Amino acid sequence: MEASRKLTCRQRQVLFSFFLLGVSLASAGELRRYSVVEEREGRSFVTNLVNDLGLGKLEFSRRGAKVISKGNKLHLQLDQETGDLLLMEKVDREELCGHTEPCLLRFQVLLDNPLAIFQADLQITDINDHSPVFLDKKIVLNISESSLPGTTFPLKNAQDMDVGQNGIDSYLISSNSYFHVLTRKRSDGKKYPELVLDRALDREEEAELRLILTAQDGGSPPRSGTTEVHIEVLDINDNAPQFDQLLYRVQIPEDSPIGSLITTVSATDKDIGVNGQISYSLFQASDDISKTFSTHPLTGEVRLKEQLDFEKTQSYEVNIEARDAGTFSGKCTILIQVVDVNDHAPEIVLSAFNNPISENLPETMVAVFSVSDLDSGENGKITCYIQDDLPFFLRPSEENFYTLLTQKPLDRETTAEYNITITVVDMGSPMLRTQVNVTVEVSDVNDNAPAFTQTSYTLFVQENNSPALHIGTISATDSDSGSNAHITYSLLPTHDPQLALSSLISINADNGQLFALRALDYETLQTFEFHVGATDQGSPALSSQALVRVLVLDANDNAPFVLHPLQNASAPCTELLPRAAEPGYLVTKVVAVDRDSGQNAWLSFQLLKATEPGLFTVWAHNGEVRTSRLLSERDAPKLKLLLLVKDNGDPPRSASVTLQVLVVDGFSQPYLPLPEVVSDPTLEEDALTLYLVIALASVSSLFFLSVLLFVGVRLCRRAREASLGGCSVPEGHFSGHLVDVSRAGTLSQSYQYEVCLTGDSGTGEFKFLKPILPNFQDHPLGPEMGENSSCRNDWGFGIRLK
Template sequence: MEFKKRGIMWRKLRSWQVLLWWHHFFLLWSTIDGQTRYSIPEELKHGSVVGNLAKDLNLVVSELYRRKLRITSEAGKQYFSVDLGKGELVVTDRIDREDLCGQRPSCLLPLELVIDDPLQLHRVEIEIQDTNDNSPSFLNKEKVVKIAELVNPGARFPLESAHDPDVGTNSVRSYLISKNDNFKLTVKTHKDGRKIPELVLEKPLDREKQPVHNLILTAVDGGDPVRSGTSDITVIVLDNNDNAPQFERQVYEANVSEKATPGTEILHVKATDADEGLNGEIEYFFAEQTINLIFLLFDIDKSTGAVVVKGNLDHETTSLHRFDITAKDKGNPEMDGHCSVEIKILDVNDNIPEIIVMSLKTPVPEDSAIGTVIALISAKDPDAGDNGKVTLTISPKFPFNLNPSLSNHYSLVTNGPLDREKNDQYTVKITATDSGKPPLTSEKTILVALLDVNDNPPVFSQPSYSIYVKENNPPGKILCSVLATDHDTDENMKVSYSILDSKVQDVSVSSYVYINSDNGSIYSMHSYDYEKLKVFQIQVQAKDQGSPPLSSNATVHVFILDQNDNAPAVIYPSSAALGSLSHQRMPRSAKAGHLVTKVTAVDADSGHNAWISYRLAEATDASLFTVNLYTGEVRTKRAASEQDDSSQRLLIEIKDDGEPVQSATVTVSILLEDGLHEPILDLRQKVAEPSKKTGRITLYLILSLASVSVLSLVTFLILAVKCIRNSRSSGSCCMRRSDCDDYKNPNRNLQIQLNTDGPIKYVEVLGGDMLSQSQSFRSCMSPMSEYSDFTLIKPSSTTDFKEVISVLDASLPDSTWTFESQQVSRK
């Protein structure tokens, strides 16, 4: 009782020191191998500051919130948080070192600080220092020790050890026994550091004097303030049986696999007793202070002392089991002996490694540089030794790599180019393998999505398009649609169409066509005319809406298809110069086949639409004349007679071959005269005779060249009149003088050039001075004509001008005339 009073007074004297210590504890931190460690006492108040992480980790306090700093703990429970405004690590929950670490001498609570954008991982260790917040306690508050009265002084009787959850100096330091005359207390230190109290007999016992001794065993720890616990020891003095069983060893040690099945024998304990009979028969039992876990895991054969497996062993839960075994004899009173057993549980690779994704940044831009951190990953295996060493791997077919950082921590980074158009996401399979034998593996799948970047321009379905449009098309009609596709997504794949500015016949192409910017449909802006524009091209641009935008071009060729929208135009004989009728003369002496005149027409259309045919629609005497279907030559069908009217009127219809058919008419008035002498006609008839062929033509050419100088003046007059008559036809007349009717200037070079659209490919007449005797006259014959269209004309006076015109019209048919005159200086 005195001891209790002294302990209470001593605790009161030290209580003020405890309060002062709680208010003046300091925090120690250090960085070991790249890790930051803080030391704090357990049971800190909520809100207590552990340390300034921002300062210790060189972080900017203002960026902590944006970078999303967070804490993960392997303990499964969050005891700390970070004040993002100050960067301080503060306590958020009660920390009980005994719950966290039990009896381990060192208690470290690992924390992982994950910071996003960019991803960073810091490992912080919190060392939990023990405080003397637990008193020593005995499993049994009362202990009965039976001692024979014949036991000699010096005999030892083990007592129950006190348990103190605290560690170090705060654990049990010493034992005290209440004052008595027969016993003293000694403390035996086990090799693992445990202190076992033993009751030692100092003086012999005399049952007759005192059969029962009541003692108080006190366990005292080394904390500040000191804490203690007590147990009542009752010593019963027994008579006779004076030898207690003795074990061969005080401590038995054995190893057993955690996979050992129930019934597996672990070891044998053996004790001997010098007594005989029942006093020497021994039975084995678990000591009274044995915890319930030992009863669940192990069993002992009370007859043989064999310790066997009873339950399921787990190295990861408890790797070492310690308990005591008591050997009792059957004497009266019974005697017992004690020994300790240590069973080490051997680890077996029975835990599959676990993969933990601590942070994942997805989607990832497809243009991310090599080495970009995507995820922070850790691995955990509760097995020991090599069985707990874990290696993470991924398939090499993925453009990613795992880089180790801290222990069992990896960062998933890119190690190759990414292309969303080929793979919009990756299913990355991570494999964890431990180093056990055989090794165990586990897998975890991470889905990494890719964020599109505008790296693909729109692509047209074809590089060029051809459009065929009929002329006279209605404005606003859709011509065609172009299509461009973009392999990107969202805004990067939205395509708009436009027409690049260019010129068509010196006019912006936008006045010809219009394009719908959304769907690529091209519309005509107005009606097209094949005779003015046959083909043109436009450049269409497709542009996406990415940033920056990408584009591509395609060429569209627009071909105008001819329609039969032009009627044949008569270019000879022209009615503009000589009135509404074309007047021709013919001698009555003309025979059958005589060429009266030739009708020439052209059609501004092309192809079949421009094929022209001639037909005699009406005639004063249809039996006298005929018109060639293809050449338009008007010839006599028979010889003229005196009975034929002197004035003949022919209506000739000209048709094209289009659909629908277009036509035109021309009226030819023919005057039959007696005694009209026409050397040219005679010459043409001679030329036309099939038997003379080309040799006769050569003869006439020689004769015509002899008289060419005489014909110069007449030729210029005829060409001037012809230019006036054809000014409204498809040909052109360009005379570089002030008046096209002025033929008074004798100094000019004259050129006649025929359009290639007509049957005659080319006619050129070159003339010098009208008074000059040297001239050049060149003619290319029509392939449709069976006679030479070259005619020599006699010099004639101006009074015979109309006759000269008629002769020239008859001699040069089936042509499109174009006159060009060039003014030259007088030599």
């Protein structure tokens, strides 16, 4: 029977060790409780959270479930694939909770997207793995022989680390004829033995007794522990010590120094002598009480031996025994209430942190954290806050959990990083605080288009440039970062169909450098403009554009071109000069143009060579060829001049003009002598004023003389026409070979000439020479010009100067 009973108990223990209580999960705001037997091996199954939370495995994995334990003491492990909640290692209930019952481990299950927090408790169920133990191997009792039957004698109780039904259940005493044991229960639920006298003792018959006291727990199978009870029978001492009060109530702050006086107990004994001498001691004190408190045996002072900790133990029940020299003793109880002081700063536990945060997003979760304080009352009340000048705010959630959120969309271009200080302050005195710094980075989105440094660019390039010449650089910046700020440049299509932009300009897509693809010609293209685009590599890409204007600068690459007199005719043109011409007579005007511009087109005229040196002068600025003196008989009838037309370029370009002049008798031609006014730029300001006055008077005089001369010449010409019999001038238009030099070169006036020779003149004498004042297009040169004429051309010319 005994073997069968042991086998049954062992089976019950095995079954009990694998027993797991079920868990009923309610809504996210309710407390869930699981249960597991202590001493289970690591990775033992607790529950399946996928089923308990009513989630599918995919959703459970997507929401990133986490298990968070108070104080970050990780006793549980979550399998993310299956959702199984497992024990990480073997759990010892006595180590975790001591005598506290029930033994609960608080933890939370945290889910993201959306945020949900489930509170849960893991209850560690006790197994009977500790036997009762007596602190003293021997209990000595001095019992007077005068003790009456029924007298009780309290005995020191045994200690058992197990709780509940596995704790001490009963006490037994070995078989004897004097005593039996009663099992009593204190106010805290602990059981202790009392020895009850069954019949009176007789010291002379038996002076001492040795009994075995057994403490047995209620486990299955039960465990037990024993100690020896040594009873010495004494002579009569009929008065026991009596305390002033049976119950003392004391409050003491937890930060009281070691050695502080808790209270002083006092007891009296009516006996005298040795039987009236009282000594005080702790009675039935546990290890914790024995380490924490001490009692002076003579004075009854109870003092502090070890630092108190309210967060560990809030109250103590201390039993004091007053024993006289005889066999009697009295007992009292001290209830010590530990008063909390603010000796613990609040704690912050960061559970989730989302970093970096994308800019331009509305309210976004940055972090989830919990706060706690081990103190109680006002000392445990906490306030949480962050800086006021940040675009973030705190939102409280379940049971001291807070969520850090963005208050508005962030702008990385304004602030790329935030340093957030989370401050937790309790309400104690003095207040204690804890701060945690969190750095939040703002990630970039492509919300800024590239911006050119200028809205338009003007570039200059000299004509006849070499191909692939770098003519300038455009630049754009982007406030974004990374690929969102990487800029590529491109030429935008032009709206001018005649501008072949792709054959003129190319651009480096990486740095915005512009290159001329071919040599440019100022005379063909002076300026052109186009748009350039800058595009980033964001998604979607953003772009902007700028106007680029290219100005082609002129180079002196064209020599002057002589319009009059033409140099490519079949025969050189001959100008007629009356022998009676006065000095300053206008022989002809050389007209030339230059395709260049600016100073490259400023022309100057120079007489290089003449048959009669000193007879002619050429005005350097307008090309007028005039006589410088009167003709003499020694001068040749046919004169040849070589003139040079030169521009003002660097280096200068030039062209030569060959001019033949035929001196004729009896021919007069009005001329407009234009005196040269030489100005010296070094003259003083007063001299310049004088010269201007003289020049104005001279011009006025010359104008008056010119009018008189013009009238005289007209009268003379009419008289000469009458004597020569006239000159037939055919009506009609000039030949199409007429050259119009209006606004060409540096001419300032308009001149037209008509030359007519006698048809039967064998010597080539002039019939007349007259200026044609009307429009030359209305008076073409007739075919009457003979073969022997000194100026034979099939084309006429008119020069209009403006």
